[in-house]
Amino acid sequence: MAHAVSPLALPLPEMPALAGVELASVAAGIRYKDRRDMTVFRLAPGTTVAGVFTQNKCPGAPVDWCRAALKGGKARALVVNAGNSNVFTGRAGRETCERTAAETATLMGCKPREVFIASTGTIGVPLPTDVLLAALPKAAGALTEDAWGDAAAAIMTTDTFPKAATRTARIGDATVTINGIAKGSGMIAPDMATMLSFVATDAKIPAPVLQKLLQRGCDRSFNCVTVDSDTSTSDTVLLFATGQAKHPRVPAEGGPEGTRLLKDFARALNEVLMDLALMVARDGEGAQKLITVKVTGAVSAKSAHRIGMSIANSPLVKTAIAGEDANWGRIVMAVGKAGEPADRDKLSVSMGGVLIAAKGYAVPDYDEAPVNAHMRGREVLIEVDMGLGRGAATVFTCDLTHAYIDINGSYRT
Amino acid sequence: MAHAVSPLALPLPEMPALAGVELASVAAGIRYKDRRDMTVFRLAPGTTVAGVFTQNKCPGAPVDWCRAALKGGKARALVVNAGNSNVFTGRAGRETCERTAAETATLMGCKPREVFIASTGTIGVPLPTDVLLAALPKAAGALTEDAWGDAAAAIMTTDTFPKAATRTARIGDATVTINGIAKGSGMIAPDMATMLSFVATDAKIPAPVLQKLLQRGCDRSFNCVTVDSDTSTSDTVLLFATGQAKHPRVPAEGGPEGTRLLKDFARALNEVLMDLALMVARDGEGAQKLITVKVTGAVSAKSAHRIGMSIANSPLVKTAIAGEDANWGRIVMAVGKAGEPADRDKLSVSMGGVLIAAKGYAVPDYDEAPVNAHMRGREVLIEVDMGLGRGAATVFTCDLTHAYIDINGSYRT
Numbered sequence: 114m115a116h117a118v119s120p121l122a123l124p125l126p127e128m129p130a131l132a133g134v135e136l137a138s139v140a141a142g143i144r145y146k147d148r149r150d151m152t153v154f155r156l157a158p159g160t161t162v163a164g165v166f167t168q169n170k171c172p173g174a175p176v177d178w179c180r181a182a183l184k185g186g187k188a189r190a191l192v193v194n195a196g197n198s199n200v201f202t203g204r205a206g207r208e209t210c211e212r213t214a215a216e217t218a219t220l221m222g223c224k225p226r227e228v229f230i231a232s233t234g235t236i237g238v239p240l241p242t243d244v245l246l247a248a249l250p251k252a253a254g255a256l257t258e259d260a261w262g263d264a265a266a267a268i269m270t271t272d273t274f275p276k277a278a279t280r281t282a283r284i285g286d287a288t289v290t291i292n293g294i295a296k297g298s299g300m301i302a303p304d305m306a307t308m309l310s311f312v313a314t315d316a317k318i319p320a321p322v323l324q325k326l327l328q329r330g331c332d333r334s335f336n337c338v339t340v341d342s343d344t345s346t347s348d349t350v351l352l353f354a355t356g357q358a359k360h361p362r363v364p365a366e367g368g369p370e371g372t373r374l375l376k377d378f379a380r381a382l383n384e385v386l387m388d389l390a391l392m393v394a395r396d397g398e399g400a401q402k403l404i405t406v407k408v409t410g411a412v413s414a415k416s417a418h419r420i421g422m423s424i425a426n427s428p429l430v431k432t433a434i435a436g437e438d439a440n441w442g443r444i445v446m447a448v449g450k451a452g453e454p455a456d457r458d459k460l461s462v463s464m465g466g467v468l469i470a471a472k473g474y475a476v477p478d479y480d481e482a483p484v485n486a487h488m489r490g491r492e493v494l495i496e497v498d499m500g501l502g503r504g505a506a507t508v509f510t511c512d513l514t515h516a517y518i519d520i521n522g523s524y525r526t
Numbered sequence: 527m528a529h530a531v532s533p534l535a536l537p538l539p540e541m542p543a544l545a546g547v548e549l550a551s552v553a554a555g556i557r558y559k560d561r562r563d564m565t566v567f568r569l570a571p572g573t574t575v576a577g578v579f580t581q582n583k584c585p586g587a588p589v590d591w592c593r594a595a596l597k598g599g600k601a602r603a604l605v606v607n608a609g610n611s612n613v614f615t616g617r618a619g620r621e622t623c624e625r626t627a628a629e630t631a632t633l634m635g636c637k638p639r640e641v642f643i644a645s646t647g648t649i650g651v652p653l654p655t656d657v658l659l660a661a662l663p664k665a666a667g668a669l670t671e672d673a674w675g676d677a678a679a680a681i682m683t684t685d686t687f688p689k690a691a692t693r694t695a696r697i698g699d700a701t702v703t704i705n706g707i708a709k710g711s712g713m714i715a716p717d718m719a720t721m722l723s724f725v726a727t728d729a730k731i732p733a734p735v736l737q738k739l740l741q742r743g744c745d746r747s748f749n750c751v752t753v754d755s756d757t758s759t760s761d762t763v764l765l766f767a768t769g770q771a772k773h774p775r776v777p778a779e780g781g782p783e784g785t786r787l788l789k790d791f792a793r794a795l796n797e798v799l800m801d802l803a804l805m806v807a808r809d810g811e812g813a814q815k816l817i818t819v820k821v822t823g824a825v826s827a828k829s830a831h832r833i834g835m836s837i838a839n840s841p842l843v844k845t846a847i848a849g850e851d852a853n854w855g856r857i858v859m860a861v862g863k864a865g866e867p868a869d870r871d872k873l874s875v876s877m878g879g880v881l882i883a884a885k886g887y888a889v890p891d892y893d894e895a896p897v898n899a900h901m902r903g904r905e906v907l908i909e910v911d912m913g914l915g916r917g918a919a920t921v922f923t924c925d926l927t928h929a930y931i932d933i934n935g936s937y938r939t
Contacts (some may be wrong), residue, residue, distance in 0.1 A: 168863075168865070169859065169863050170861070170862040170863075170864070170865065170866070170867075170870075171858050171859070171861060171862030171873065172862070172867040172870070190876070200855070200858070201855065201858050201883065201886060201887070201888070202886075202887070203869065203871065203886035203887040205885075205887075216709065234853065236855025236856075236858060236859070237854065237855045237883060237888045238888070239760040248684070263539065277552035284616070307605045308538060338569070341841045342755075342839075342840075342841065343840050343841060343842045343843065343856075343859060343860070343863065344859070344863035345859065345860070346858065346859050346862055398571075408648055426755075427756055428754045428755065428756060428841070428926075428930070428934070429754065429756045429934055432930070432931050432934035432935040433934065434850040435931065435935045436934070436935030438935070440650065441650065442613070442649025443649075443756075445584050445613070445614050445649060445650070445758050445759070446582065446584070446649070446756060446757070446758065447756070448583070448584060449582035449584030449585070449757070449759055450581075450582050450583075450584065450756065450757035451583070452581070453583070454583075455583040455584055456585075457584040457585075457614065458616065460584065470614065472616070473612070473615075473616040473617075474612060474614070474615070474616040474618075475650045475651070475757065513841075513931065513934075514931065515928055515931050517845070518839070518845055518848065518926065518927065518928050518931065521842055521845035522845040522846065522848045522849030522851070522926075522927075
């Protein structure tokens with residue numbers, strides 16, 4: 114089932130080549146017909162890797178595989194397929210990962226534990242391993258540095274547009290590049306949309322330092338985006354550093370020197386991750402509006418984040434915004450249901466920059482015209498000040514529309 | 527906006543008179559036109575009271591009032607209005623409660639703190655207190671023992687059918703009656719649907735004992751029902767015991783003697799609460815199907831409850847059921863996202879009594895025909911066994927349909 118491109122879609126940026134990364138996307142025919150559904154990355158020797166994975170307690174076999182492989186800190190290849198998530202597939206699922214890694218390792222001349230694997234698509238259907246493996250040599254023979262756009266498209270499932278971002282950063286006097294692609298539309302579904310993202314840089318960064326940078330970046334980006342509160346069994350973000358660029362050495366332990374050297378790199382990485390995360394919200398299943406929720410004045414940043422997510426996940430808030438209704442009462446409700454410290458009589462709520470409710474009251478005679486105009490736009494801003502402390506967080510979501518029901522209520526068959 | 531009666535609606539039962547309770551419902555004109563929107567209960571001297579309230583941190587003024595009044599343990603009157611929830615109304619909201627209690631106390635010849643108050647409807651709009659108070663004498667003049675059905679209708683907001691239940695129970699050799707009414711359709715919304723329930727009995731039960739019975743009963747009934755995961759700022763359940771029936775004395779401290787005497791009463795009370803809670807799920811906004819989620823084999827009852835609620839609140843599970851799709855992969859996802867102990871390879875999932883997935887695999891060649899027939903029915907049963915321990919819980923919800931979006935995406939005006 115194809116869906117109309119999201120009205121919030123962004124164009125694919127020009128993606129530069131990145132030294133040490135070759136990619137290819139091919140039509141393996143795992144589930145989709147007549148489209149590329151398998152992507153392979155070949156990574157230069159010496160590539161370090163970091164990863165962040167779903168918190169779901171029933172993860173897919175590829176997540177288990179990557180978590181184990183990550184311990185080595187080195188990567189030489191990535192294999193991604195769309196159409197089958199290899200989740201809840203028991204021993205067969207584990208064997209698929211083992212065989213895929215072994216076969217890829219032979220083709221690439223590396224160790225199986227240097228091969229990373231991600232799958233997205235239907236849950237609970239054994240992945241046709243032979244079909245996947247049969248396509249591997251074809252992909253290995255088609256590797257090129259200029260296929261980032263193809264890869265962004267080949268990893269899509271219910272996504273309505275391909276998602277990619279790129280930045281450059283300075284490390285010492287050198288310029289390095291960061292490229293990233295992502296897919297995701299609902300938080301998960303059989304047939305549907307897990308969030309996957311693969312980011313690479315030509316910088317040379319020790320794995321433990323890379324891991325810290327990625328975790329921090331994800332906390333502010335992917336972990337601040339929600340479509341429907343459902344958490345995929347397959348969510349995976351991987352960051353590869355090929356080490357091909359020439360720049361001052363980053364100490365293995367990071368430390369103050371590492372922080373100083375990587376300050377601009379961290380800025381650029383965070384921008385790539387945020388760009389990609391926002392594209393996922395923009396492609397939320399059925400999304401008509403991108404919603405930004407800014408919470409300030411909470412007792413802590415963690416508390417602010419939880420309050421923000423409570424608002425962003427509230428079906429009543431999201432349906433009101435779909436209906437272009439500045440229904441701030443539902444925002445008060447969502448603040449209260451978060452279970453975080455809240456004082457009704459210190460709370461204020463703004464929409465589109467206009468203060469609507471403050472200190473336990475609706476603001477008498479606030480100007481409704483600009484608020485109503487704001488609600489009719491494609492991007493809606495909700496600001497909540499808790500009036501309690503200095504904790505702040507910003508989270509992103511989309512509205513809840515009829516199209517979400519259409520997409521997710523349809524038969525799998 | 528009127529909505530079609532839920533296809534899951536149940537008929538209003540014949541409600542008997544209950545000694546010590548007189549009621550009246552009148553058209554006060556607080557917000558609705560041409561319908562009864564205010565209900566008053568007069569309770570016999572000596573009536574004890576128990577209450578359970580929303581966990582929302584931004585509760586309405588009537589919830590604050592009832593929590594304080596409950597400390598006295600005695601009730602002589604209840605005033606309920608529909609159309610305005612008196613939530614987020616600041617000092618004016620508190621004054622509305624104080625004036626309503628004072629005026630009612632004068633009419634009924636009791637203390638203000640023996641008057642209980644509940645409001646449901648729009649958030650953030652000051653309640654027109656004078657309109658409410660003007661209708662009080664009219665209600666007080668119309669009190670009768672035979673108005674339970676009227677009251678069930680007068681407390682409705684977006685509900686599509688009135689909700690009432692009745693049982694008798696034995697205490698010693700005496701027969702006592704328990705009557706209850708409820709309203710609720712979404713978990714909350716301005717203009718919309720908070721969950722309120724008022725239950726009364728002619729039994730004579732000390733307030734602390736009554737409170738324990740009510741809390742336990744709510745834990746198994748109202749606290750096991752969810753429509754959309756949103757928690758009202760006004761949810762209120764009150765239980766009144768008028769003490770008019772003649773039966774052996776229940777010790778003030780309860781104890782083993784109290785437990786023995788009240789065993790059948792507790793059974794009947796739980797049945798009334800469960801009947802009412804299920805009616806709320808049956809009237810969930812846009813509901814086409816009643817969903818029962820049974821979780822067994824969890825590490826504890828609490829864990830089972832959390833897993834059940836994670837399934838029942840998952841938009842992806844609920845949209846799949848709306849689409850009559852036995853999408854068990856989404857159930858696995860929802861189990862995993864609950865954050866409770868789970869072992870993918872010990873988990874099993876049944877739908878309509880048919881085992882679909884077990885021990886980390888889809889059951890090969892399970893019989894799809896009875897499952898598909900089950901999915902087309904009005905009541906859907908999901909059973910999950912965690913395979914870890916003996917914790918069990920059952921929760922109830924409804925499917926997520928286009929009508930939910932219609933109801934909640936419409937303008938308030």
